[in-house]
Amino acid sequence: MEQQSDDFKLEDRKLEIYMKNVENAIVLLEANAYSVRLHLISLLKKYGTEYYDFADCKETFIPLIQKLGSGNQPKTVCFYNFQDEAISYDVVKSLNISREILRRVGVLIFIMPSFLVRQIENEEPNLFDYITLRLDYRYPFKPCFVPRFAISYQERYTKTERHELKKKALLQEQIQSIRDIDQYDRLLTQYRFKRMSVKEKTDLLEKQLWEANVIIHDHTWENPRRQVLAQEDLWMQTAEILCIQGYLEDAWKLFDEMDQLLETFPDISLYRLHVYEGKAYCSYYSRSFAQARDYLKKAADLLERMDGSDEKWLCRIWNDIGSCYYNERDYQRALEIWQKCAEDMEQKKFGNPERIYRNMYNRLLAYLRLNTNVKVYHLEWSRLGNMIEENFPKQSEIYAEYRLVSAWLEGMVLGRSQYAESLAQEALQIHRMILPENDYRLALNYHILGCLNFQMLNLKKAGEYQKKSENILKNCTVAILPEQIKEDGCGTKKWD
Numbered sequence: 001m002e003q004q005s006d007d008f009k010l011e012d013r014k015l016e017i018y019m020k021n022v023e024n025a026i027v028l029l030e031a032n033a034y035s036v037r038l039h040l041i042s043l044l045k046k047y048g049t050e051y052y053d054f055a056d057c058k059e060t061f062i063p064l065i066q067k068l069g070s071g072n073q074p075k076t077v078c079f080y081n082f083q084d085e086a087i088s089y090d091v092v093k094s095l096n097i098s099r100e101i102l103r104r105v106g107v108l109i110f111i112m113p114s115f116l117v118r119q120i121e122n123e124e125p126n127l128f129d130y131i132t133l134r135l136d137y138r139y140p141f142k143p144c145f146v147p148r149f150a151i152s153y154q155e156r157y158t159k160t161e162r163h164e165l166k167k168k169a170l171l172q173e174q175i176q177s178i179r180d181i182d183q184y185d186r187l188l189t190q191y192r193f194k195r196m197s198v199k200e201k202t203d204l205l206e207k208q209l210w211e212a213n214v215i216i217h218d219h220t221w222e223n224p225r226r227q228v229l230a231q232e233d234l235w236m237q238t239a240e241i242l243c244i245q246g247y248l249e250d251a252w253k254l255f256d257e258m259d260q261l262l263e264t265f266p267d268i269s270l271y272r273l274h275v276y277e278g279k280a281y282c283s284y285y286s287r288s289f290a291q292a293r294d295y296l297k298k299a300a301d302l303l304e305r306m307d308g309s310d311e312k313w314l315c316r317i318w319n320d321i322g323s324c325y326y327n328e329r330d331y332q333r334a335l336e337i338w339q340k341c342a343e344d345m346e347q348k349k350f351g352n353p354e355r356i357y358r359n360m361y362n363r364l365l366a367y368l369r370l371n372t373n374v375k376v377y378h379l380e381w382s383r384l385g386n387m388i389e390e391n392f393p394k395q396s397e398i399y400a401e402y403r404l405v406s407a408w409l410e411g412m413v414l415g416r417s418q419y420a421e422s423l424a425q426e427a428l429q430i431h432r433m434i435l436p437e438n439d440y441r442l443a444l445n446y447h448i449l450g451c452l453n454f455q456m457l458n459l460k461k462a463g464e465y466q467k468k469s470e471n472i473l474k475n476c477t478v479a480i481l482p483e484q485i486k487e488d489g490c491g492t493k494k495w496d
Contacts, residue, residue: 075105
Protein backbone atom coordinates (compact mmCIF):
# COMPACT_ATOMS: atom_id res chain seq x y z
CA MET A 1 0.00 0.00 0.00
CA GLU A 2 2.97 2.28 -0.46
CA GLN A 3 1.27 4.39 -3.13
CA GLN A 4 -1.74 5.10 -0.90
CA SER A 5 0.57 6.06 1.97
CA ASP A 6 2.20 8.67 -0.23
CA ASP A 7 -1.10 9.98 -1.60
CA PHE A 8 -2.75 10.39 1.80
CA LYS A 9 0.21 11.05 4.07
CA LEU A 10 -1.42 14.07 5.76
CA GLU A 11 -4.74 12.25 6.34
CA ASP A 12 -2.90 9.22 7.72
CA ARG A 13 -1.01 11.40 10.17
CA LYS A 14 -4.22 13.09 11.39
CA LEU A 15 -5.89 9.69 11.84
CA GLU A 16 -2.97 8.20 13.77
CA ILE A 17 -2.71 11.17 16.16
CA TYR A 18 -6.45 11.08 16.74
CA MET A 19 -6.64 7.32 17.36
CA LYS A 20 -3.85 7.50 19.95
CA ASN A 21 -5.76 10.02 22.05
CA VAL A 22 -9.41 9.04 21.85
CA GLU A 23 -11.60 6.60 23.81
CA ASN A 24 -15.10 7.40 22.60
CA ALA A 25 -15.69 8.65 19.07
CA ILE A 26 -17.43 8.24 15.74
CA VAL A 27 -14.99 8.48 12.82
CA LEU A 28 -16.05 8.84 9.17
CA LEU A 29 -13.49 8.07 6.45
CA GLU A 30 -14.75 8.81 2.94
CA ALA A 31 -13.06 6.48 0.42
CA ASN A 32 -14.15 5.10 -2.95
CA ALA A 33 -11.18 3.06 -4.21
CA TYR A 34 -10.87 -0.49 -2.92
CA SER A 35 -7.11 -0.10 -2.58
CA VAL A 36 -7.59 2.89 -0.26
CA ARG A 37 -10.06 0.95 1.87
CA LEU A 38 -7.53 -1.86 2.23
CA HIS A 39 -4.89 0.67 3.14
CA LEU A 40 -7.12 2.06 5.91
CA ILE A 41 -7.88 -1.42 7.25
CA SER A 42 -4.16 -2.13 7.42
CA LEU A 43 -3.49 1.22 9.11
CA LEU A 44 -6.14 0.70 11.80
CA LYS A 45 -5.00 -2.82 12.81
CA LYS A 46 -2.52 -1.45 15.33
CA TYR A 47 -5.39 -0.09 17.45
CA GLY A 48 -6.98 -3.52 18.02
CA THR A 49 -9.77 -2.76 15.62
CA GLU A 50 -12.57 -5.28 15.01
CA TYR A 51 -13.62 -5.27 11.35
CA TYR A 52 -17.08 -5.93 9.93
CA ASP A 53 -17.56 -6.35 6.18
CA PHE A 54 -21.04 -4.88 5.94
CA ALA A 55 -21.85 -6.86 2.81
CA ASP A 56 -21.41 -10.07 4.88
CA CYS A 57 -23.29 -8.92 8.00
CA LYS A 58 -26.37 -11.09 8.55
CA GLU A 59 -27.87 -8.90 11.28
CA THR A 60 -29.51 -5.55 10.74
CA PHE A 61 -27.53 -2.55 11.90
CA ILE A 62 -29.19 -1.60 15.22
CA PRO A 63 -29.15 -5.11 16.81
CA LEU A 64 -25.51 -5.47 15.75
CA ILE A 65 -24.54 -2.15 17.36
CA GLN A 66 -26.48 -3.06 20.52
CA LYS A 67 -24.56 -6.33 20.76
CA LEU A 68 -21.21 -4.57 20.25
CA GLY A 69 -22.04 -1.96 22.91
CA SER A 70 -23.27 -4.43 25.52
CA GLY A 71 -19.81 -5.36 26.88
CA ASN A 72 -17.99 -3.75 29.78
CA GLN A 73 -14.93 -2.76 27.77
CA PRO A 74 -15.16 -0.17 24.99
CA LYS A 75 -14.12 -1.42 21.57
CA THR A 76 -12.72 0.00 18.39
CA VAL A 77 -15.01 -1.22 15.61
CA CYS A 78 -14.76 -0.54 11.86
CA PHE A 79 -17.50 -1.08 9.27
CA TYR A 80 -16.57 -1.13 5.58
CA ASN A 81 -17.73 -2.40 2.19
CA PHE A 82 -21.11 -0.68 1.89
CA GLN A 83 -22.33 -1.75 -1.56
CA ASP A 84 -26.08 -2.30 -1.61
CA GLU A 85 -27.73 1.11 -1.86
CA ALA A 86 -31.05 0.06 -0.28
CA ILE A 87 -29.34 -1.50 2.75
CA SER A 88 -26.99 1.49 3.00
CA TYR A 89 -30.00 3.81 3.11
CA ASP A 90 -31.32 1.85 6.11
CA VAL A 91 -27.91 2.29 7.75
CA VAL A 92 -28.17 6.07 7.42
CA LYS A 93 -31.60 6.03 9.09
CA SER A 94 -30.36 3.66 11.78
CA LEU A 95 -27.36 5.85 12.56
CA ASN A 96 -29.64 8.70 13.53
CA ILE A 97 -31.97 6.51 15.58
CA SER A 98 -29.16 4.85 17.52
CA ARG A 99 -26.92 7.80 18.45
CA GLU A 100 -26.78 6.92 22.14
CA ILE A 101 -26.13 3.25 21.39
CA LEU A 102 -23.25 4.26 19.10
CA ARG A 103 -21.54 6.04 22.00
CA ARG A 104 -21.50 2.87 24.09
CA VAL A 105 -19.34 1.02 21.58
CA GLY A 106 -16.22 3.08 22.13
CA VAL A 107 -14.58 4.11 18.87
CA LEU A 108 -16.80 3.43 15.89
CA ILE A 109 -15.19 3.86 12.45
CA PHE A 110 -17.03 3.93 9.14
CA ILE A 111 -15.16 3.60 5.83
CA MET A 112 -17.86 4.84 3.50
CA PRO A 113 -18.14 5.51 -0.23
CA SER A 114 -19.20 9.00 -1.31
CA PHE A 115 -22.77 8.03 -2.23
CA LEU A 116 -23.44 7.03 1.39
CA VAL A 117 -21.85 10.23 2.74
CA ARG A 118 -24.12 12.20 0.36
CA GLN A 119 -27.11 10.27 1.76
CA ILE A 120 -26.17 11.35 5.28
CA GLU A 121 -25.86 14.97 4.10
CA ASN A 122 -29.29 14.80 2.44
CA GLU A 123 -31.25 12.68 4.94
CA GLU A 124 -29.61 13.16 8.34
CA PRO A 125 -27.39 16.28 8.23
CA ASN A 126 -27.55 16.67 12.04
CA LEU A 127 -25.69 13.39 12.36
CA PHE A 128 -22.48 15.20 11.45
CA ASP A 129 -22.67 16.89 14.85
CA TYR A 130 -21.95 13.47 16.39
CA ILE A 131 -19.10 12.60 14.03
CA THR A 132 -15.94 13.60 15.86
CA LEU A 133 -13.50 13.10 12.96
CA ARG A 134 -14.15 13.17 9.23
CA LEU A 135 -11.35 12.62 6.70
CA ASP A 136 -11.41 12.63 2.90
CA TYR A 137 -9.60 9.65 1.35
CA ARG A 138 -10.89 10.17 -2.18
CA TYR A 139 -8.48 10.45 -5.04
CA PRO A 140 -8.62 13.88 -6.68
CA PHE A 141 -10.43 13.31 -9.95
CA LYS A 142 -10.60 15.21 -13.21
CA PRO A 143 -13.37 14.69 -15.76
CA CYS A 144 -11.77 12.88 -18.68
CA PHE A 145 -14.54 14.11 -20.97
CA VAL A 146 -14.31 17.13 -23.24
CA PRO A 147 -17.06 19.70 -23.89
CA ARG A 148 -19.29 19.21 -26.89
CA PHE A 149 -17.85 21.31 -29.72
CA ALA A 150 -20.84 21.72 -32.00
CA ILE A 151 -19.06 22.34 -35.33
CA SER A 152 -19.11 18.67 -36.18
CA TYR A 153 -18.42 18.02 -39.83
CA GLN A 154 -19.59 14.44 -39.35
CA GLU A 155 -23.13 15.75 -38.94
CA ARG A 156 -25.03 17.37 -41.81
CA TYR A 157 -26.01 21.00 -41.53
CA THR A 158 -29.61 22.10 -41.05
CA LYS A 159 -31.52 23.38 -44.06
CA THR A 160 -31.08 26.97 -42.88
CA GLU A 161 -27.31 26.62 -42.64
CA ARG A 162 -27.02 24.77 -45.95
CA HIS A 163 -29.51 26.57 -48.18
CA GLU A 164 -26.93 27.82 -50.72
CA LEU A 165 -24.73 24.74 -50.74
CA LYS A 166 -24.71 21.35 -52.54
CA LYS A 167 -23.96 22.26 -56.17
CA LYS A 168 -26.87 24.65 -56.61
CA ALA A 169 -24.79 26.98 -58.77
CA LEU A 170 -23.49 24.12 -60.92
CA LEU A 171 -26.98 22.84 -61.62
CA GLN A 172 -28.23 26.32 -62.56
CA GLU A 173 -25.45 26.67 -65.12
CA GLN A 174 -26.13 23.19 -66.54
CA ILE A 175 -22.44 22.31 -66.70
CA GLN A 176 -21.93 19.27 -68.92
CA SER A 177 -19.11 17.93 -66.73
CA ILE A 178 -21.40 17.76 -63.70
CA ARG A 179 -20.86 13.98 -63.69
CA ASP A 180 -17.20 14.52 -62.88
CA ILE A 181 -18.23 16.77 -60.00
CA ASP A 182 -20.67 14.07 -58.84
CA GLN A 183 -17.86 11.50 -58.91
CA TYR A 184 -15.73 13.77 -56.73
CA ASP A 185 -18.67 14.28 -54.38
CA ARG A 186 -19.01 10.50 -53.99
CA LEU A 187 -15.30 10.30 -53.20
CA LEU A 188 -15.73 12.87 -50.43
CA THR A 189 -18.73 11.03 -49.01
CA GLN A 190 -16.68 7.84 -48.91
CA TYR A 191 -14.12 9.51 -46.62
CA ARG A 192 -16.69 10.96 -44.26
CA PHE A 193 -16.30 7.86 -42.08
CA LYS A 194 -13.45 5.93 -43.68
CA ARG A 195 -9.83 6.69 -42.82
CA MET A 196 -7.88 8.52 -45.55
CA SER A 197 -4.17 7.78 -45.74
CA VAL A 198 -1.62 10.43 -46.66
CA LYS A 199 -1.06 8.64 -49.97
CA GLU A 200 -4.81 8.65 -50.74
CA LYS A 201 -4.98 12.34 -49.89
CA THR A 202 -2.09 13.14 -52.23
CA ASP A 203 -2.73 10.74 -55.12
CA LEU A 204 -6.53 10.63 -55.10
CA LEU A 205 -8.21 13.53 -53.35
CA GLU A 206 -5.81 16.30 -54.40
CA LYS A 207 -5.73 15.01 -58.00
CA GLN A 208 -9.52 14.94 -58.32
CA LEU A 209 -9.85 18.29 -56.56
CA TRP A 210 -7.50 19.80 -59.17
CA GLU A 211 -9.62 18.30 -62.00
CA ALA A 212 -12.83 19.69 -60.43
CA ASN A 213 -11.19 23.11 -60.10
CA VAL A 214 -10.31 23.01 -63.81
CA ILE A 215 -13.94 22.19 -64.75
CA ILE A 216 -15.23 25.20 -62.82
CA HIS A 217 -12.45 27.48 -64.07
CA ASP A 218 -12.77 26.55 -67.78
CA HIS A 219 -16.55 26.83 -67.94
CA THR A 220 -17.93 30.02 -69.49
CA TRP A 221 -20.13 31.37 -66.75
CA GLU A 222 -23.15 33.52 -67.59
CA ASN A 223 -23.20 34.75 -64.02
CA PRO A 224 -19.78 35.30 -62.32
CA ARG A 225 -21.47 35.12 -58.93
CA ARG A 226 -22.45 31.51 -59.62
CA GLN A 227 -18.82 30.66 -60.41
CA VAL A 228 -17.78 31.95 -57.00
CA LEU A 229 -20.57 29.98 -55.32
CA ALA A 230 -19.61 26.80 -57.18
CA GLN A 231 -15.93 27.19 -56.26
CA GLU A 232 -16.76 28.00 -52.64
CA ASP A 233 -19.00 24.96 -52.41
CA LEU A 234 -16.32 22.66 -53.84
CA TRP A 235 -13.66 23.92 -51.42
CA MET A 236 -16.08 23.86 -48.49
CA GLN A 237 -17.01 20.21 -49.11
CA THR A 238 -13.34 19.28 -49.39
CA ALA A 239 -12.28 21.23 -46.31
CA GLU A 240 -14.96 19.45 -44.27
CA ILE A 241 -13.51 16.04 -45.14
CA LEU A 242 -9.97 17.21 -44.44
CA CYS A 243 -11.16 18.40 -41.02
CA ILE A 244 -12.78 15.05 -40.29
CA GLN A 245 -9.58 13.27 -41.32
CA GLY A 246 -7.45 15.51 -39.14
CA TYR A 247 -5.54 17.17 -41.99
CA LEU A 248 -6.06 20.56 -40.40
CA GLU A 249 -3.29 22.45 -42.20
CA ASP A 250 -4.67 21.42 -45.60
CA ALA A 251 -8.19 22.39 -44.51
CA TRP A 252 -6.93 25.77 -43.27
CA LYS A 253 -5.37 26.49 -46.69
CA LEU A 254 -8.71 25.87 -48.39
CA PHE A 255 -10.53 28.11 -45.91
CA ASP A 256 -7.93 30.78 -46.68
CA GLU A 257 -8.57 30.45 -50.43
CA MET A 258 -12.31 30.68 -49.80
CA ASP A 259 -11.72 33.84 -47.76
CA GLN A 260 -9.71 35.49 -50.55
CA LEU A 261 -12.22 34.56 -53.25
CA LEU A 262 -15.08 36.04 -51.25
CA GLU A 263 -13.45 39.49 -51.57
CA THR A 264 -14.95 39.64 -55.08
CA PHE A 265 -18.48 39.29 -53.67
CA PRO A 266 -18.48 40.61 -50.07
CA ASP A 267 -22.27 40.14 -49.83
CA ILE A 268 -21.97 36.34 -49.90
CA SER A 269 -22.02 36.27 -46.13
CA LEU A 270 -23.05 32.62 -45.64
CA TYR A 271 -19.74 31.31 -46.94
CA ARG A 272 -17.84 33.90 -44.92
CA LEU A 273 -19.63 32.48 -41.88
CA HIS A 274 -18.49 28.97 -42.83
CA VAL A 275 -14.92 30.22 -43.28
CA TYR A 276 -14.90 31.65 -39.75
CA GLU A 277 -16.33 28.44 -38.33
CA GLY A 278 -13.92 26.33 -40.37
CA LYS A 279 -10.89 28.25 -39.12
CA ALA A 280 -12.29 28.02 -35.58
CA TYR A 281 -12.54 24.24 -35.98
CA CYS A 282 -8.93 23.96 -37.20
CA SER A 283 -7.71 26.20 -34.38
CA TYR A 284 -9.70 24.35 -31.72
CA TYR A 285 -8.39 20.92 -32.64
CA SER A 286 -4.88 22.32 -32.94
CA ARG A 287 -5.36 23.45 -29.32
CA SER A 288 -5.18 27.14 -30.25
CA PHE A 289 -8.27 27.90 -28.20
CA ALA A 290 -7.89 31.68 -28.01
CA GLN A 291 -7.63 31.87 -31.81
CA ALA A 292 -10.65 29.58 -32.21
CA ARG A 293 -12.59 31.81 -29.84
CA ASP A 294 -11.72 34.91 -31.88
CA TYR A 295 -13.00 33.34 -35.12
CA LEU A 296 -16.18 32.16 -33.40
CA LYS A 297 -16.85 35.67 -32.12
CA LYS A 298 -16.40 36.97 -35.68
CA ALA A 299 -18.91 34.34 -36.81
CA ALA A 300 -21.37 35.37 -34.08
CA ASP A 301 -21.04 39.07 -34.98
CA LEU A 302 -21.58 38.31 -38.69
CA LEU A 303 -24.58 36.08 -37.99
CA GLU A 304 -26.24 38.76 -35.85
CA ARG A 305 -25.90 41.25 -38.74
CA MET A 306 -27.40 38.88 -41.33
CA ASP A 307 -31.07 39.12 -42.32
CA GLY A 308 -33.18 36.57 -40.52
CA SER A 309 -30.49 35.80 -37.93
CA ASP A 310 -30.80 32.17 -36.81
CA GLU A 311 -30.99 32.05 -32.99
CA LYS A 312 -30.35 28.30 -32.92
CA TRP A 313 -27.18 28.74 -34.98
CA LEU A 314 -26.09 31.65 -32.81
CA CYS A 315 -26.60 29.57 -29.67
CA ARG A 316 -24.49 26.81 -31.19
CA ILE A 317 -21.64 29.26 -31.86
CA TRP A 318 -21.75 30.57 -28.29
CA ASN A 319 -21.76 27.00 -27.02
CA ASP A 320 -18.46 26.53 -28.85
CA ILE A 321 -17.07 29.78 -27.46
CA GLY A 322 -17.82 28.34 -24.02
CA SER A 323 -15.88 25.19 -24.99
CA CYS A 324 -12.87 27.37 -25.86
CA TYR A 325 -12.98 29.10 -22.47
CA TYR A 326 -13.29 25.69 -20.79
CA ASN A 327 -10.15 24.43 -22.50
CA GLU A 328 -8.38 27.65 -21.52
CA ARG A 329 -9.26 26.66 -17.92
CA ASP A 330 -11.63 29.60 -17.48
CA TYR A 331 -14.36 27.30 -16.21
CA GLN A 332 -16.42 30.05 -14.60
CA ARG A 333 -16.68 32.03 -17.87
CA ALA A 334 -17.55 28.85 -19.77
CA LEU A 335 -20.28 28.05 -17.25
CA GLU A 336 -21.75 31.57 -17.50
CA ILE A 337 -21.97 31.27 -21.30
CA TRP A 338 -23.59 27.84 -21.17
CA GLN A 339 -26.08 29.01 -18.54
CA LYS A 340 -26.99 31.97 -20.80
CA CYS A 341 -27.52 29.52 -23.70
CA ALA A 342 -29.79 27.42 -21.46
CA GLU A 343 -31.84 30.51 -20.52
CA ASP A 344 -32.17 31.54 -24.18
CA MET A 345 -33.35 28.06 -25.17
CA GLU A 346 -35.99 28.11 -22.45
CA GLN A 347 -37.20 31.66 -23.05
CA LYS A 348 -37.19 31.53 -26.86
CA LYS A 349 -38.47 27.94 -27.07
CA PHE A 350 -35.89 26.53 -29.48
CA GLY A 351 -34.36 23.97 -27.12
CA ASN A 352 -34.84 20.57 -28.72
CA PRO A 353 -33.75 17.46 -26.72
CA GLU A 354 -30.30 17.30 -28.35
CA ARG A 355 -29.51 20.96 -27.62
CA ILE A 356 -30.73 20.62 -24.03
CA TYR A 357 -28.60 17.53 -23.53
CA ARG A 358 -25.49 19.11 -25.06
CA ASN A 359 -25.88 22.19 -22.87
CA MET A 360 -26.39 20.19 -19.67
CA TYR A 361 -23.46 17.92 -20.53
CA ASN A 362 -21.15 20.92 -20.90
CA ARG A 363 -22.38 22.54 -17.69
CA LEU A 364 -21.75 19.31 -15.80
CA LEU A 365 -18.09 19.41 -16.82
CA ALA A 366 -17.78 23.01 -15.64
CA TYR A 367 -19.44 22.22 -12.29
CA LEU A 368 -17.08 19.31 -11.76
CA ARG A 369 -14.02 21.41 -12.60
CA LEU A 370 -15.19 24.18 -10.27
CA ASN A 371 -15.96 21.53 -7.64
CA THR A 372 -19.23 23.24 -6.82
CA ASN A 373 -22.88 22.14 -6.78
CA VAL A 374 -21.88 18.61 -7.80
CA LYS A 375 -24.49 17.08 -5.49
CA VAL A 376 -27.30 19.23 -6.89
CA TYR A 377 -26.16 18.81 -10.45
CA HIS A 378 -25.93 15.04 -10.08
CA LEU A 379 -29.64 15.03 -9.24
CA GLU A 380 -30.36 17.18 -12.31
CA TRP A 381 -28.28 14.82 -14.46
CA SER A 382 -30.28 11.86 -13.14
CA ARG A 383 -33.56 13.60 -14.02
CA LEU A 384 -32.23 14.19 -17.53
CA GLY A 385 -32.26 10.41 -17.93
CA ASN A 386 -36.06 10.51 -18.30
CA MET A 387 -35.77 12.90 -21.25
CA ILE A 388 -33.06 10.72 -22.81
CA GLU A 389 -35.25 7.62 -22.50
CA GLU A 390 -38.22 9.41 -24.10
CA ASN A 391 -36.41 11.11 -27.00
CA PHE A 392 -33.42 9.00 -28.01
CA PRO A 393 -33.32 5.32 -29.02
CA LYS A 394 -31.12 3.01 -26.97
CA GLN A 395 -28.84 2.45 -29.95
CA SER A 396 -28.07 6.17 -30.34
CA GLU A 397 -24.80 7.99 -29.64
CA ILE A 398 -26.43 10.35 -27.15
CA TYR A 399 -27.98 7.49 -25.14
CA ALA A 400 -24.61 5.70 -25.02
CA GLU A 401 -22.79 8.88 -24.00
CA TYR A 402 -25.32 9.55 -21.25
CA ARG A 403 -24.76 6.07 -19.85
CA LEU A 404 -20.98 6.51 -20.00
CA VAL A 405 -21.02 9.89 -18.22
CA SER A 406 -23.39 8.39 -15.65
CA ALA A 407 -20.92 5.52 -15.16
CA TRP A 408 -18.13 7.99 -14.49
CA LEU A 409 -20.25 9.96 -12.01
CA GLU A 410 -21.49 6.87 -10.20
CA GLY A 411 -18.07 5.22 -10.03
CA MET A 412 -15.44 7.94 -9.76
CA VAL A 413 -17.47 10.60 -7.94
CA LEU A 414 -19.83 8.53 -5.77
CA GLY A 415 -18.02 5.22 -5.38
CA ARG A 416 -20.64 2.82 -6.78
CA SER A 417 -17.99 1.04 -8.79
CA GLN A 418 -19.82 -2.19 -9.61
CA TYR A 419 -23.00 -0.44 -10.72
CA ALA A 420 -20.89 2.04 -12.67
CA GLU A 421 -19.11 -0.76 -14.52
CA SER A 422 -22.46 -2.18 -15.67
CA LEU A 423 -23.37 1.26 -17.10
CA ALA A 424 -20.02 1.55 -18.87
CA GLN A 425 -20.41 -1.96 -20.32
CA GLU A 426 -23.87 -1.04 -21.61
CA ALA A 427 -22.40 2.06 -23.28
CA LEU A 428 -19.61 -0.04 -24.79
CA GLN A 429 -22.07 -2.47 -26.36
CA ILE A 430 -23.87 0.40 -28.07
CA HIS A 431 -20.66 2.15 -29.13
CA ARG A 432 -19.27 -1.03 -30.67
CA MET A 433 -22.44 -1.43 -32.75
CA ILE A 434 -22.74 2.13 -34.06
CA LEU A 435 -19.21 3.59 -34.16
CA PRO A 436 -16.21 2.92 -36.42
CA GLU A 437 -13.63 0.70 -34.71
CA ASN A 438 -11.13 3.57 -34.31
CA ASP A 439 -13.57 6.21 -33.04
CA TYR A 440 -12.25 8.18 -30.06
CA ARG A 441 -15.48 7.59 -28.10
CA LEU A 442 -14.58 3.90 -27.97
CA ALA A 443 -11.18 4.87 -26.58
CA LEU A 444 -12.89 6.96 -23.92
CA ASN A 445 -15.26 4.10 -23.08
CA TYR A 446 -12.36 1.68 -22.57
CA HIS A 447 -10.53 4.31 -20.51
CA ILE A 448 -13.50 4.67 -18.14
CA LEU A 449 -13.75 0.89 -17.78
CA GLY A 450 -10.04 0.83 -16.98
CA CYS A 451 -10.49 3.50 -14.30
CA LEU A 452 -13.39 1.65 -12.69
CA ASN A 453 -11.56 -1.67 -12.64
CA PHE A 454 -8.47 -0.02 -11.21
CA GLN A 455 -10.64 1.42 -8.46
CA MET A 456 -11.96 -2.10 -7.74
CA LEU A 457 -8.41 -3.55 -7.77
CA ASN A 458 -9.07 -5.60 -10.93
CA LEU A 459 -5.63 -4.59 -12.17
CA LYS A 460 -5.34 -7.09 -15.02
CA LYS A 461 -8.66 -6.03 -16.56
CA ALA A 462 -7.80 -2.37 -15.96
CA GLY A 463 -4.54 -2.77 -17.90
CA GLU A 464 -6.30 -4.56 -20.77
CA TYR A 465 -8.90 -1.82 -21.11
CA GLN A 466 -6.25 0.89 -20.98
CA LYS A 467 -4.23 -0.83 -23.70
CA LYS A 468 -7.31 -0.98 -25.95
CA SER A 469 -7.91 2.73 -25.33
CA GLU A 470 -4.33 3.66 -26.22
CA ASN A 471 -4.39 1.55 -29.41
CA ILE A 472 -7.53 3.33 -30.64
CA LEU A 473 -6.07 6.76 -29.88
CA LYS A 474 -3.12 5.94 -32.16
CA ASN A 475 -5.47 5.36 -35.12
CA CYS A 476 -8.40 7.70 -34.58
CA THR A 477 -10.45 8.53 -37.67
CA VAL A 478 -11.39 12.05 -36.53
CA ALA A 479 -9.54 15.03 -35.15
CA ILE A 480 -9.82 14.94 -31.33
CA LEU A 481 -8.15 16.06 -28.14
CA PRO A 482 -6.37 12.85 -27.08
CA GLU A 483 -4.41 14.64 -24.37
CA GLN A 484 -7.63 15.21 -22.43
CA ILE A 485 -8.83 11.63 -22.85
CA LYS A 486 -5.48 10.46 -21.48
CA GLU A 487 -5.74 12.94 -18.62
CA ASP A 488 -5.94 11.09 -15.34
CA GLY A 489 -9.68 10.64 -15.04
CA CYS A 490 -9.40 8.08 -12.24
CA GLY A 491 -6.98 10.11 -10.14
CA THR A 492 -4.39 7.35 -9.98
CA LYS A 493 -0.74 7.61 -10.88
CA LYS A 494 -0.19 4.15 -12.34
CA TRP A 495 -2.16 1.32 -13.86
CA ASP A 496 -0.03 -1.43 -12.39
